[in-house]
Amino acid sequence: MRLTASELLRQPRDREDGNGHVGRRVGVFGAGYAGLVTAACLAEMGHTVVAAEKDAEAVARLSAGEPTIHEPGLRELLAANLEAGRLKFTTRAEDAVGASDIVFVCVGTPPRSDGRADLCQVEEVARTIAPLLDGYKLIVEKSTVPARTARWIEWTIRRLAGSEREFDVASNPEFLREGSAVRDFLEPDRIVIGADSARARSLLLELYKASVDCPIVLTSVTTAEFIKQAANAFLASKISFINVVSDLCDALDVDVTTVARAIGLDPRIGRHFLKAGLGFGGSCLPKDLSALINVAEDHGVDVGMLREVERINNARIERLLAKIERALWVLQHKVIAVLGVTFKPDTDDIRGAPSLTVVPWLRAAGADLRIFDPAGMPKLKALFPADDRLTYAATPLEAVRDANALVVLTDWDEFRLLDLKLVRSLMRTPIIVDGRNLFTPAEIQAAGFEYYSLGHGDVTPSAERQGTRI
């Protein structure tokens, strides 16, 4: 059954509190990426939200309107909704449950060493909520979890709270992309509501009725859980597909960007998620793919195709490292400017980022590194502190000064807009190894660089390395 949000909007609101607040009272467990954006956006939609987070320092910062993550639009939402009294952060679980009709579970589900999702935090939330139930509550999974996790949440709460307590467990997966999470929440492509009771379904429909016009997919809890994993597995497959194509493009001296644009114009294929390069990282796609593969194996389902998607992705960094060696030969004492350390632009998140592999590898090979990223440097610095062979630059131009090569690991717009002629004049040797196909071979050639990319064929200017200092 599919409804559009505009159909829901035509339904009259049935609730307004004494303070003029329209909407539901919502508790959110976990104020990480998903939890924080969910809490701020639900408050923005008019609901009254209490977000419980164990990290007292994060609670203090958020309560003061200071975002703990780099996410466009979030600071403004925090300020407006804290001020309006619709949003509160607390370390006390009872505050998030007691005053709420709906409780979202947004805690982390990081990968375990065997590739499965670690559900310890989800189980802990279930155990925490159980004794706090004092009337009907709807508990909603927002974290990405393997199919049938809701049943375990329900079983845990039922066991601890007793059979007389009234509650439902539903699934309302998030499809938020870091860097555009606020917009994705407030202007979603679709809303998936997995609920096995009419009461749970209507509560969630009401919660989102002020949302923008988008399709709403109403389904069972298990289906909703699975939809999220299947969506991420498909996105991962699309990226690995274009990366295989890009290797072929390299071999054939064909431009993968043109191929991607042309095939993407077919609506059956679509133009998104066809950017070839270093592959998918971050905290979601790799983890969700691996978790899905494990679930499939538990059920005896052959998912060899998804294993291959994972293998292709894991090989991307080796391919880039081989290109760096091809460009520079011996790396010992070569100065390499690394632009970009986050797993994608517009975030400060370095989880699953290529930089975590590339930086130590280049250091082990003896290179001197000058690193710049607009947002991710503090997090990388905590893992790889600066020393006499590793410096963090204040600007991209400072990073490239006297470098033997420039290596691009993240496709920040700021790098795309660099004055390439100026960059060339600052570098010791004009070599770019582009892990994100940020530049076009034509502009690189015009600026006089030797260019190694993942899917453009390699470009060497006619005056090969002439007049350069090696």
Ligand code: UDX
């Ligand atoms: C992803 C899903 O998109 C989102 O729906 C889900 O809720 C969480 O996981 P996110 O991890 O924020 O979001 O990033 P996304 O924009 O999906 O990119 C994931 C990775 O794929 C990044 O490393 C990005 O650089 C890479 N990517 C993306 C490509 O290599 N090529 C592309 O064409 C698109």
